[in-house]
Amino acid sequence: MIAGAGPVGLTAAANLVRNGVPVTVLEAGSDLSTESRASTFHPPTLDMLDALGAAKPLIAHGLTAPKFQYRTMRHGVLAQFDFGAIADATAHPYRLQCEQSRLTRILYEQLNGQPGFQLAFNSAVEQVGQDENGVTITIERDGKTETQTGRYLIGADGARSDVRRSLGIDFEGFTWPDRFLVISTPFDFCRAIEGLAPVSYVADPQRWRFLLQIPGLWRVMFPVSPDENDEAALTPAFAQSLMATIVPGLSDYEIAHTTLYRVHQRVAKTMRLGRSFLIGDAAHINNPLGGMGMNGGIHDAINLTTRLADAWHGRSPDSELDLFDRERRLVTLEYIQQYTIQNKRNLESDGIAFKATLEAIAADPQRTRDYLMRVSMIASLARARELGAGP
Numbered sequence: 001m002i003a004g005a006g007p008v009g010l011t012a013a014a015n016l017v018r019n020g021v022p023v024t025v026l027e028a029g030s031d032l033s034t035e036s037r038a039s040t041f042h043p044p045t046l047d048m049l050d051a052l053g054a055a056k057p058l059i060a061h062g063l064t065a066p067k068f069q070y071r072t073m074r075h076g077v078l079a080q081f082d083f084g085a086i087a088d089a090t091a092h093p094y095r096l097q098c099e100q101s102r103l104t105r106i107l108y109e110q111l112n113g114q115p116g117f118q119l120a121f122n123s124a125v126e127q128v129g130q131d132e133n134g135v136t137i138t139i140e141r142d143g144k145t146e147t148q149t150g151r152y153l154i155g156a157d158g159a160r161s162d163v164r165r166s167l168g169i170d171f172e173g174f175t176w177p178d179r180f181l182v183i184s185t186p187f188d189f190c191r192a193i194e195g196l197a198p199v200s201y202v203a204d205p206q207r208w209r210f211l212l213q214i215p216g217l218w219r220v221m222f223p224v225s226p227d228e229n230d231e232a233a234l235t236p237a238f239a240q241s242l243m244a245t246i247v248p249g250l251s252d253y254e255i256a257h258t259t260l261y262r263v264h265q266r267v268a269k270t271m272r273l274g275r276s277f278l279i280g281d282a283a284h285i286n287n288p289l290g291g292m293g294m295n296g297g298i299h300d301a302i303n304l305t306t307r308l309a310d311a312w313h314g315r316s317p318d319s320e321l322d323l324f325d326r327e328r329r330l331v332t333l334e335y336i337q338q339y340t341i342q343n344k345r346n347l348e349s350d351g352i353a354f355k356a357t358l359e360a361i362a363a364d365p366q367r368t369r370d371y372l373m374r375v376s377m378i379a380s381l382a383r384a385r386e387l388g389a390g391p
């Protein structure tokens with residue numbers, strides 16, 4: 001049983017069904033979410049989705065971005081990197097910019113009607129009980145409470161996970177005092193900023209920003225200080241005042257959406273308890289600088305479900321499932337949490353030390369390669385494999 005039909009829960013379902021394991025997905029919503037959230041797919045995530053037959057249709061809907069850059073207003077481009085330098089390590093040497101809601105639809109269309117796959121909407125998992133043979137969950141469905149039993153449960157029910165709460169697993173970490181405001185516009189910044197890459201981070205101590213191109217839109221993310229209340233931060237005038245700082249002399253942008261949200265850095269105390277597992281946002285959340293939240297969740301889903309399929313078919317003992325928690329939780333702490341926190345600190349700086357660091361990396365092909373392996377998350381997956389092979 002899988003709680004949650006987000007990108008992570010449906011990836012887990014797809015890999016289980018592909019490996020001959022029957023799955024029931026329970027989704028609280030009445031349909032798949034249409035929310036505008038993650039829009040970056042990293043190279044190894046695309047490699048994994050390719051094995052599920054989902055990368056090609058996703059790429060057809062997205063924008064491929066081999067290059068990304070760091071800037072300041074004062075210095076212009078500090079450094080630009082090209083994933084082409086690690087083309088030997090991935091079949092997809094670029095970031096794909098595409099809304100996560102495309103992936104959930106592609107996966108659902110592929111799974112729907114397949115033997116062994118069921119998805120029930122309007123079905124919120126509320127309580128979890130388990131013993132050595134299986135898991136029993138309580139589901140709230142159309143105002144009624146029902147129970148369902150399965151051999152294993154995967155909680156992929158997002159940051160406020162009911163599965164995590166019901167299992168009593170702590171979600172340790174902190175919440176940043178500032179919130180992030182994402183503003184989308186159809187204005188093409190390439191027309192106004194020379195040499196702009198489709199993914200561009202701009203460091204600034206007061207108003208760092210992050211510009212990201214998706215098909216038909218640019219998304220710009222700004223920090224909002226705790227002094228500004230939510231209501232004021234969501235006014236069109238506030239959005240326009242931030243947008244006016246991007247290109248001197250340009251203002252009054254057409255604005256398609258604005259989203260204001262709180263940002264946390266939290267990791268579940270454990271990602272396995274008995275026959276229940278946590279993956280994706282239910283297991284860890286981080287700031288979106290580096291685009292690692294959903295990607296890390298998809299990596300959890302593939303790691304766990306590959307092991308679960310082996311356990312299901314009797315190819316490996318139950319103890320092998322502990323390696324999922326060991327590998328994915330440590331990698332989340334060592335890579336995803338550290339990298340996203342460092343990314344935020346770099347963008348909040350005046351850019352001087354950051355410039356020197358980036359220039360040194362860009363000048364040295366081996367350091368550039370190591371850097372791209374980390375940014376693309378390939379290094380985190382290699383580290384996970386190393387942890388699994390350990391004593």
Ligand SMILES: Cc1cc2nc3c(=O)[nH]c(=O)nc-3n(C[C@H](O)[C@H](O)[C@H](O)COP(=O)(O)OP(=O)(O)OC[C@H]3O[C@@H](n4cnc5c(N)ncnc54)[C@H](O)[C@@H]3O)c2cc1C
Pocket residue numbers: 003004005006007008009026027028029033036037038039040100123124125126156157158159161162163182259261279280281282288290291292293294295296297
């Ligand atoms: C503005 C924004 C931008 C982001 N940008 C990026 C990015 O560029 N790259 C990146 O990697 N990440 C990004 N993220 C993070 C990314 O959106 C999440 O990491 C991703 O959605 C996690 O997927 P998930 O499937 O774990 O959880 P979710 O997408 O939250 O899906 C959880 C699902 O579970 C359902 N559910 C909830 N409770 C229950 C229940 N009790 N029972 C059954 N179902 C339940 C929900 O309805 C939902 O469908 C961004 C987030 C935001 C807010």
